[in-house]
Each structure stands twice: as structure tokens, then as C-alpha cells.
Amino acid sequence: MATATRADNPYLAGNFAPLSDEVSVADLPVTGTLPPELNGRYLRIGPNPAGHETGPGHHWFTGQGMVHGVRLRAGRAEWYRNRFVRGDVPEDSPNTNVLAHGGRLLALVEGGGAPVSIAPDLNGMRTWDADGALRLGFTAHPKVDPACGEMHAVSYLIDPRSEHLRYDVVDATGKVTHSAELPVAGVPMVHDMALTGTRVVVFDLPVTLSAEAAGRLAAGRPQAGDALPMRWNDEHPARVGVLPRGGTADRLRWFDAPRCYVFHVLNAYDAPDGSIVMDVVRYDSVFRDSFRGPADALPSLARWTISPHRGTVSEQIMSDHSIEWPRINQDRAGRAHRYGWFGAVGPASLRLSDDVARDRGGSFEPGPLVKFDTATGEAATHHFGAGRVTQEPAFVPRPGTGAGTGTGAEDDGWILTVVYDGNTDRSELVVLDAADVAAAPLARVHLPRRVPFGFHGNWVSDTEIGA
Template identity: 60%
Template sequence: MENRYLEAGNYAPVSEEVSATDLPVTGELPRELNGRYLRIGPNPRGGVDPATHHWFRGAGMVHGIRLRDGRAEWYRSRFVESDQGAPNTNIVSHAGRLLTLIEAGKPPVEISPDLARMAVWDAEGALSRGFTAHPKVDPVTGEMHAMTYNPRFGEVRYVVLGADGRAKHTADIEVPDGPMVHDMALTESRVVILDLPVTFAAAKRRMRAGLLVSDLPFTWDDQHTPRLGVMPAGGTAGQVRWIEAPAGFVFHVLNAFDNADGSLTMDVVRYGQVFTHDVRGPSDTPPELARWTVDPARGTVKEELISDYRVEFPRVDPALTGRRHRYGWFAGFSAHGLKITDDVDRDPAGGFGTGPLIKVDTETGTTTLHEYGEGRVTMEPAFVPRPAATSEDDGWILSVVHDATVNRAELVVLDAADLTAAPVARVHLPTRVPFGFHGNWIADL
């Protein structure tokens, strides 16, 4: 049985780890970019059943590009290896550590800056039950907030790690059905739990009924009411205010912030449904950028679409995490056409796909695209502020771009304030980087 997430084009895994130095560059790399761009995704290593393989499964492979003083010093790809699994979803920096992340039961695996050494890191046991793919770091306190879960347990565990990497706070919050909690929201004063209708319980029901399932133990759950849990940052289970949410599923939150009237705003990428027709990937319905205004006092969520384009992998200036933002950068979603108004057929078998880079002004709704050229599509962007930046979009966008015409990848640097301009620089990589999930710029300290 064919499985595009395993066999088609740039979804197919690569078999070898690669190292290369003195990478060729078109254009001129900003000398201020001193650090590493690190990206991770699933890269199955064999023994996979195409009939059941889900895109979210498979050992993680890290791809790293070292930039310094206007040069691209090296590219390296390495499989994540540890005695407790191989995280495949995100790679972040915290408390002087580079951490590869996955949700639902596995702790992070720390990796050295040269990608050579790896070891499980569980914050002295605080993360032994697992972590998350999307922790949020408060830019003022340096604290890392995370909603962690494990399908074997009946709760979400809220964890706060200090800037030093030590656990400062934990709280267990009971939730029914074992929901997939891929992301969370953080404001200056509150955190939000996403308790949405993709659950472990629904996967078990489908399996007992003999329906088509994948090796991801979560699926769409019509019986699970979507809701948000709003609680004070550093709060406990008794302080959670549950509010029914719009129907659908959210993998990713762009950002969230408090409002003067006591409500909070969340910009989210929302799907109408996932894992129903396409049980091996998130392509059932197209993702749309929505603004949720959450009013805990009234127990309401107001939804407003804020872009005409289908987008995924949202990014904001990290310095504005939990604070009011204006701009977001995204990978355009191409499997269903780019504009929401495009008259295209839904084709779950076509799978999930990205296209151009998209910048959205959330205040005006203005959308700007950067097209990379024929056969070239972006992966998740990362915003890097210019030193002494004078505006929210004063900086660069870095993303890995797949070029199907040569079957290789590039790290492309764009001016974040002017996506219509030609790339500032293109770093030519020696191999392709399979479509995966998340990447981040880790600046030298």
C-alpha cells in the first residue's frame, strides 16, 4: 500500500547522516547571524508498515547549519539516539542546553552544539513522565511553561522550568479521553490548555471496531467536547476555568496576550477536522488562521478569521511571546490551494503540503507572500531580530526550502520586513532535508 508520508518525494526518509563544511552561499549572509539553525523531523529507519505508518512517527533526525561571521561553516545531519527514544518534533534551547522534544510520554534528549553527543535530560526527574513539543518561554522571566501529557495517565501535567532548567512548579489537571495536547498558549499572566477532539479514547474505539487506524494512537473524536482551560501562570488544577471552544483542532498557536478587560486573545491555526479520512496525516481540512477572544468571566470564545490564506507553522518574534503582537510568519499551505476562497477539491490522499512563505499583519489582515520559484517550497520559518531592532519586523526570516528541481535543500534568509525582495542569502546544502516539523535559530551566547 502506498503511503505518501513514507515514500513520496521529499517525505521519504534519508538513509545516511551527512557532514559538509564551507557551504556555498548565493548572496551575502548577514554577519550578525552567528549561531546555528537547527531543524528536526521524523526519519524512519526501517521496519515500517506503509499501511499504518503515520507522518508523526519515526526516529528524529536533526539538521544543523552553522553560521559565523558571514560564512556557512558546516551542515550536519544526525539521528537522535537515546535509551528512551528518539524525539522528532522540535529542538529548542533552554538553560544552556539544546533539547530535542516530542510529546506524549518521552523526556527530552539533549544534544551537543556539534550534534555529536546525546543524552536523556529529564530536569532531575521532573520530566520523567514526558514533556511537550511546544513549551513557551516567557521573555521577561526566562521561565519555560509546558503542558505535558502521557496517554497512560488521566491528566495533563503543567510544568514550569526556571531559567536555570530546574522545575519550579507542577500541577496535574484531570482531562477525559486522553486528548492530544500538541501546543498551549501563554500570556503575561495566564496559561491555556487546549483540550480538543483528537483523543486516545477515540483511537481505541476505532481499533475495537476494526476501522482503519494508523500507528499514531490518536484520532478524531466526535464525542469529545472542545474546550479551553484558562488558569493563572503557575496555577493549580482548582484554578482552571473551562470554556467550550469552537469546533476543530489546533496544532499550533501563533501567540496570545492579555486584554485590559480581562479577556485574552489567541491567534491559532485551526482545522475543521483531522485524522478522519486521512488517518496518516493532517490533511482532511485546510488550516485557517483564526483569532480567538477568550472571556473567562463570561465563559465565551469569539472566533474571527484574520487571513484569506491557508497557513501553518506560525512564528512570531520570540521577544513578544505572551505579549501583544502584530506580525506572524507562516508556511503557506498548498494542498488545498492557497486562498480560502480557492475553488479546489478536497483530496485527503494528496496529503499535507506547503508552498510560499506568508507574512500576516494581524491588525490589518494584510498578507504578503514570498514565492521561492518553480518547484521550491518552504518549511517552517523562524524570525531572528536584528540587533538593536527598531520595529517588530526588523530582522530576518530563516527557513529551509526544498528544491524539487535538484532534489536538494537550501537555508534561505529573507528580509522579514520586505518579503517581496529577493533573498538576502541562500546557503546551498549538500542533500535534501525531508519535510518535517520544527526548527529554530539558536544564537551564540
């Protein structure tokens, strides 16, 4: 298969372009002062395609995973490392999320890939499938209840024979304690889910497996974006399912939803009247007009209220900011929340050429960081400077602020985020005061190279993995 050039595919250009090697650099320079309470690792992951993975059918969401890590301890930035993600077989190379659960660092992907366990120093990896329970794959976006440590996940398999989603519950030690098949038609792309104190919310939205794209890919004749053979489907319904935690398909109830696509949920919680309040980042469409990435239109933050007694889902657009990669204080997961932190997106943030911007629909370029107050509708923005942009922030609570109890000030902590500087072609790990994101950074860790635009990252404290 021919290899695409950067001119052919904008998701192989600029800071979307993959890296070719692994490096380890110690004693990173820091501007400002790192909070001494930050003892752990900031980890970020994304696709790093090579060879046949960069062919004409390349899609931004595909390619071998690469994890980037920055070790912080006692006010110092001890190291930066990047490593290709390698499981026990070549197919096990998740590229979408990296997090800690059950004392393990796990790299995750959706659609059929098993998780990969990563050593704390990033130098050892192996496939981890929970004693075979997750061999057929997992999700990139499980939800963890901070009170009990349970992880809930809704997964799908990119396979035309698949006729169901799978709902798994993984306990705090990493044991799968519950699994249920949830029947669906058409192989919908299910990137995220929602968890409240009592219920799980399942998405079934109009992006499904395309037989035409999958057939071209299998025949070795892919067109643009066919490496991810999912397409907008005008014939597929838009709906959400509500299931009691630990429930089975016979207890799943479906509701018509706004006709759109949702990659990410900020949070969801049970309201006193029995409804579910859920804040989502929604797109009017994806993979309908642009097939190499989610560039059909700009996203919006919306509040969906699911009213089981009325059988309805209502929608309120909450902000005129175009924002993605939503994050909360994880202590509020499944509970009522006020604040969300996001990366803004918009057209041509990196001064792309007209051809590249047009190919992406001019609509999906990283930008500044935004903190949004869902109670007042107010937004605070941190602009990192000309040519400097970020993606997903991570909230780190200040120690002793009620972790796991839902108490304490919701924004008492720090925001960690990777910032790419298009002027120098390098990246930094920037630390902000989560309560005042518009203020000057507390610290900037200067990384030895750029970190390509990827998907997700998390702060993992030493206490989570015992190292």
C-alpha cells in the same frame, strides 16, 4: 511487520521520504551575502523512520527523530550536519521540535518521550529529564517568557490509563519549579498551549486516543495511521482552560471553544478588559477522514477572544490564506503582537500524482512563505520559484533591537527558512529580510542534500548555548 512502500503511503514518498545516513559537510556555498550578525546554528528536526517504523500503520508524525544543523558565523556557512536523535534508551528519540533552554539544545516530542540534550556540534546526545521531573515526557511546544526566561509546558501521555494533563514550569536554568496535574477525560491530544503575561491557556479538543487503533497497534495488526492512535472524536467536547501562571487544578476554569482542532498557536496576550486574545491555526477536523497526516481540510488563521467575565470564546477568521507553522518575533511572546510569519499549505504544490494527492486529501502540501499583518489583514508572500517550497520560518531579531523588553521594531530582523527544490531534490537555507519578505533573498546557503519535510526548527545564537 511488513514494510510499506512509497506507493502505499505518500508520507514515505518524495521529500517526506526518510534519509538513510548521516553526513558532515564543511564550507557550504552561499549565493548572496549572509548577515555577519548571524552567529549560531539553524536547527531543524523531523521524523526519519526506518524498518518497522515504516510499516502499514505508519503516520507522518512518528519515527525516530533526525536533527539537521547549519552553522553560520561571520558571514560564512561553516557546516551542515544531520544526525539521528539518540537518547539513553531507544525510546528516547524526539522528532518534533529542537530549541535552546538553560544553556542546552533540546530535542522534544509530545505524548510520553523525554527530551534529549544535543551537543552544539550535534555529535553527542543524552536523555535530559530535569533530574527525573520530566521522565514521563514533555511537550513539543513549551512557551518561554522572554522577560524572565521561564518555560511553561502542558504535556499529555498517550496511555489509556492517563486521566490528566501535566503543567510544568521550568526556570531559566532548566530546573522544574512547579508541576500540577490537570484532570481531563479521554486522553486528548494536546499539541500546543498558550502563555500570556499572567495566564496559561490549555486545550482540550476533540482528538483523543482511539482504543480501536491502539488495540490494533498493540496486536501487531495496524491499519493506516495507527502508529499515532489518535482520532477525531465526535463525542468529545471542544474547550479551553484558563489557569493563572504557576496555578493548580483548583484554579483552572474551562470555556466552550469552537469545534475544531488546533496544532499551533501564533501568540496570546492579556487585553486591557481582562480577556485573552489568542491567534491560532485551526482545522475543521483532523484524523477523521485521513489517518496518516492532517489532511482532512485546509487550515485557517483565527483569532479567539476568551472573555472570562462573559464565559465565552469568540472566533474571527483572519485570513483567506491557508497557512501553518506560525512564528512571531519571540520578543513579543505573551505580549500584544502585530506580525506573524507562516508557511503556506495547499493542494498538490509539488505536482504529486493524482493517487498521492487523493490519499492526502489534496490538502497538505508545503508552499510559499507568508507574512501576515494582524492589524491590517494584509499578507505578503515570498514565492521561491516553481517546485520550490518551504515550511516553518524562524524569526531572528537584529542585535540591539530590544530583545526581552518588547521594544524595537517588531519585524526588524531576518527570516531563516529551509526551502526544498523539487527540481534538483536538494534543499537550501534561505535568509530573507523579515520586514520585506517579498524581496529577493539576502542569501541562499546551498545544502549538500535535501532536508525532508519535518516539523519545527529554530535559530540558536552562540550566546544561548555558550558556543
